[in-house]
Amino acid sequence: MIWQLDLVILTFVIFCGIGAITIKDLLGAAILFGAYSFMMSLLWAIMGAVDVSFTEASVGAGVSSILFVAAVFRTTRRTKD
Amino acid sequence: MAFPGWGDPLSPASTHVSPYYIENTIEDTSVPNIVTAVLADYRGYDTMFETAVIFSAGIACLFLLRRMKRKKTDFRHYRHMATGITLRIEQGGKIHPTAKEFERIDGLWVPHDLIIRTTGRFIIPFIQIFALYVIAHGHYSPGGGFQGGVILGASFILFAISNDLRSALNRMGERLTAFFYTAGVSLYAGTGALCILLGANFLDYSALATILLVDPVTARSYGILIVEIGVGIAVMAVMVILYYNLVSAGKFDEGL
Amino acid sequence: MVDLLTIIISKYNYWGYIVLMMVGLYAMIVKKNLVKKIIGMSIFQTAIIFFYVSIGMKKNATIPIISHGHDGGERAVHAVDFINPLPHVLMLTAIVVSVATLGVALALAIKVYRQYNSLEEDVIDSLIKEK
Amino acid sequence: MSRHFPALIIVIPLISAFFIFAAGGLKKTYCFYIAAAALAISLFSSIGLLLQVLQNKVVVYHFGGWAPPWGIAYRIDYLNGIVLVAVAAISFLNLVATKKSVEKDFTEKIGLFYTLYVLFVTGILGIVVTGDAFNLYVLLEIASLTGYALIGMGTEHAPLASLNYVFMGTIGASFYLLGIGYLYLATGSLNMLDIASILPNIFQSNVVLLAFVICLTGLFIKMALFPMHAWLPNAYTYSPSPAISLIAPLTTKVMVYVMIRFLLTVFTPSFSYGSMAVSTSFVWLAVIAIVVGSILALSQKSLKRMLSYIVIAEIGYMVGGVWLGNRAGLTGAILHIINDAAMTLCVFLVAGNILYRLSGDSFDNLKGLFRKMPFSMGAFVVGALSIIGVPPTGGFFSKWYLISGGIAAGHYGFVIALLFSSLVNVVLFFRIFEIAYFEPSDCPHISDRMDEEGKIFNDAPLGMLVPLMIVAVGLIVLGIFTDTIVTKVIQFAIPGEIS
Numbered sequence: 001m002i003w004q005l006d007l008v009i010l011t012f013v014i015f016c017g018i019g020a021i022t023i024k025d026l027l028g029a030a031i032l033f034g035a036y037s038f039m040m041s042l043l044w045a046i047m048g049a050v051d052v053s054f055t056e057a058s059v060g061a062g063v064s065s066i067l068f069v070a071a072v073f074r075t076t077r078r079t080k081d
Numbered sequence: 082m083a084f085p086g087w088g089d090p091l092s093p094a095s096t097h098v099s100p101y102y103i104e105n106t107i108e109d110t111s112v113p114n115i116v117t118a119v120l121a122d123y124r125g126y127d128t129m130f131e132t133a134v135i136f137s138a139g140i141a142c143l144f145l146l147r148r149m150k151r152k153k154t155d156f157r158h159y160r161h162m163a164t165g166i167t168l169r170i171e172q173g174g175k176i177h178p179t180a181k182e183f184e185r186i187d188g189l190w191v192p193h194d195l196i197i198r199t200t201g202r203f204i205i206p207f208i209q210i211f212a213l214y215v216i217a218h219g220h221y222s223p224g225g226g227f228q229g230g231v232i233l234g235a236s237f238i239l240f241a242i243s244n245d246l247r248s249a250l251n252r253m254g255e256r257l258t259a260f261f262y263t264a265g266v267s268l269y270a271g272t273g274a275l276c277i278l279l280g281a282n283f284l285d286y287s288a289l290a291t292i293l294l295v296d297p298v299t300a301r302s303y304g305i306l307i308v309e310i311g312v313g314i315a316v317m318a319v320m321v322i323l324y325y326n327l328v329s330a331g332k333f334d335e336g337l
Numbered sequence: 338m339v340d341l342l343t344i345i346i347s348k349y350n351y352w353g354y355i356v357l358m359m360v361g362l363y364a365m366i367v368k369k370n371l372v373k374k375i376i377g378m379s380i381f382q383t384a385i386i387f388f389y390v391s392i393g394m395k396k397n398a399t400i401p402i403i404s405h406g407h408d409g410g411e412r413a414v415h416a417v418d419f420i421n422p423l424p425h426v427l428m429l430t431a432i433v434v435s436v437a438t439l440g441v442a443l444a445l446a447i448k449v450y451r452q453y454n455s456l457e458e459d460v461i462d463s464l465i466k467e468k
Numbered sequence: 469m470s471r472h473f474p475a476l477i478i479v480i481p482l483i484s485a486f487f488i489f490a491a492g493g494l495k496k497t498y499c500f501y502i503a504a505a506a507l508a509i510s511l512f513s514s515i516g517l518l519l520q521v522l523q524n525k526v527v528v529y530h531f532g533g534w535a536p537p538w539g540i541a542y543r544i545d546y547l548n549g550i551v552l553v554a555v556a557a558i559s560f561l562n563l564v565a566t567k568k569s570v571e572k573d574f575t576e577k578i579g580l581f582y583t584l585y586v587l588f589v590t591g592i593l594g595i596v597v598t599g600d601a602f603n604l605y606v607l608l609e610i611a612s613l614t615g616y617a618l619i620g621m622g623t624e625h626a627p628l629a630s631l632n633y634v635f636m637g638t639i640g641a642s643f644y645l646l647g648i649g650y651l652y653l654a655t656g657s658l659n660m661l662d663i664a665s666i667l668p669n670i671f672q673s674n675v676v677l678l679a680f681v682i683c684l685t686g687l688f689i690k691m692a693l694f695p696m697h698a699w700l701p702n703a704y705t706y707s708p709s710p711a712i713s714l715i716a717p718l719t720t721k722v723m724v725y726v727m728i729r730f731l732l733t734v735f736t737p738s739f740s741y742g743s744m745a746v747s748t749s750f751v752w753l754a755v756i757a758i759v760v761g762s763i764l765a766l767s768q769k770s771l772k773r774m775l776s777y778i779v780i781a782e783i784g785y786m787v788g789g790v791w792l793g794n795r796a797g798l799t800g801a802i803l804h805i806i807n808d809a810a811m812t813l814c815v816f817l818v819a820g821n822i823l824y825r826l827s828g829d830s831f832d833n834l835k836g837l838f839r840k841m842p843f844s845m846g847a848f849v850v851g852a853l854s855i856i857g858v859p860p861t862g863g864f865f866s867k868w869y870l871i872s873g874g875i876a877a878g879h880y881g882f883v884i885a886l887l888f889s890s891l892v893n894v895v896l897f898f899r900i901f902e903i904a905y906f907e908p909s910d911c912p913h914i915s916d917r918m919d920e921e922g923k924i925f926n927d928a929p930l931g932m933l934v935p936l937m938i939v940a941v942g943l944i945v946l947g948i949f950t951d952t953i954v955t956k957v958i959q960f961a962i963p964g965e966i967s
Binding site: 084086087088089090092094095096098099100102103104106107113114115116119120124127128131134135137138139141142145146221222223227316323326327330331 | 348349350351391392393394395396397398400401402403404414415416417419421422423424425426427429430432433434436437438440441443444445447448451
Binding site: 006007010013014017018020021026029030033036037040043044047048049050051052055056059060063064067068070071072074075076079080081 | 349350353356357360361363364368369370372373375376377379380383386387390391393394395398399400401402420424425428429432433436439440443446447450455456457
């Protein structure tokens, strides 16, 4: 594995995570959470955890995001924080 | 003892239990993917409960959100397919079932985007085949029941998004989904119980050798495949039911 | 100073997991919006999964899938050549648990929204106090 | 078949869950009977297991035929043998006792309710019986997820309370998982006994200390010890009564069991009490929990909410008893897990009966209740006396052990807190007795039904009363047989090195 790549993606992960909880739009937050999960799965793939990475890519980035979007569709997009 | 360095091959985590798995998986189960072997055999009992967690989540979602009765004040929309005229029928009324030229539509109905629907129709079979490949090929490559099941579930969700929820429900109704996730988890627990009946411990797949007519090591490999299929079915159905529930807020009619 | 730097750099994954955990915990405690809290919860759980995957890492090792050689003959398998598979197995379970929790939490959030017509905790609190 | 008891005890309820779910869609009346049969088998196997333990000291079962530490093993010894019987008995009795109430509250979702019920019991039983630290986490999540769902279907603000419980519960479980991660990092194993055999060599390590602290934090959140108790009162108050009389007796007590298991088996006593200087501060934390729980209970105006604060105080009893670190304190704590589970079940069942007949459980509604529901209130008196600690109920004896443990350890703050809490409980319950016995009924909500003599008699149906009576009698029986339980079982559950 290449530690420079690892570090860059780790930074991305952290920024996506912070972005997901600060953005003032729940749909945007859901999408950023998807990006966060996807970056995370990349990170794990780099670390050799291929099965975990595969699961996170399908569960975290795929289905979780859809579930968030569905919940936001049924509630509201607006948020105060 | 200090905190082991990152990636240290001599840390206790890498030297105590896990070398056994790495060195003996092939002899014990003849499965090259060590993660699959540990997941479904050495620690198969955990995985059974993991499936049970998924099952509980599906049941919990149904229990919390599902609305069994329609309110009398609800209304339905019907669209005359030839002309595009929309009817709104109030107070729980229905259109006569023989009136085939009307289709029921959502309150937020918009004409279907042809591109999305066609792309969906085109891509869904490939996703499903890939999902089945992932389930079946979990012994040799990354993948297995969970990943494949989630992808299979995602293909149904994609169908529900690219068309509408009602047509997805026509293909894959609530009862069918419920059947699938009960069947999936029972397949897992049932395999385990079968091992007890055959005289071994719970989930000891080598006992299956007597009915599968193979040697115990191959029987373990087959046992892993069986439970992975069970997991795949259960996870697929639960993902679909979670989506149905959340997107229709428990009413199972209108959705994204 | 140099020592500190080496500690930080040699274990930067562990620092990353602590940062992510704090991000998740912060969202769960400080944010008022329920969906934001749920996102925080998911981030918190992934941070712990990240920690486990970091435990399993081994330098100069490959992914835990034993490949037969191209010549068809079986090679001897040495534990140092493969990444520790056990944390991966545990984390597969943890990911599934986290998506299950997510589903239940979102169902509850929808139920809350149905009841109070709001997802903001402070608005709901003031609604409860009014009654 | 008796060899497979450790598997059957968990697997039968799990498999029955699928049948109950299927029956919920086909014929709803079967759901209850399937659940009852499954839990009866569970109870039967747990009693069988306890007998095996009395004979052989320890019962081990390897899942998948793999020996630990590679596979998952269940290990039943004196400590979890007795807790197992208590849990199985309570879940079975509660199932029978709440049949009518479930039919009333969840007419359409009865199948789903019972499915969640048996899954919850599966999780709780698994937590008690497992010998694998990670397996415990998975089972904990099953119990929690089903618990969230059961609580979320309650009245008033139940969904919000349940969502807060989800957040706190997930933090707790995740901290536990993290602690297991650190233990794994230090030892490379997940099997509790295996960890215990490796740990003594590395007790000085910071990683072990960190694992210990993080695990305990997670468990404290899950068991609602005082500063982390915020999720409990609302969740318990608003939850549906048939669910809460299951969840309240089991969840928190089982977490106390897990804490004892970790202190005694995983981190051996010499580490937990010896090289750690935290014992005394945890006892003080428990003292604060007892005092604050009791005082907050005083200020409540409705029955279930008052009982929830009493639960918080009772957690303080057990945690304090465990951390006293002597034989009497631990005996008291283990005994109190069983007694407290039984008496919490008793009073919450009565609260359920009251809610079955009345529209609310605020103190105004309780007026004249002794005339209307004499049997339920009779059971309530037994439960209340047990919580106060009056002989010959079980509560007296466990409190007696706890107090003597406090005196032996020289920790008089704990002793005073226990006595103070008993005093507060006297005030709490006699206030209710006074309202229910002396004040005339003027509650308009009751569907009054005059019987032949013209008396207003409106107790819960017989199906709910009989199990309640069994529980009430059981409390007294537990008290009478305390000596047997302690000498036959509990004294062997505590390692010999603790004096």
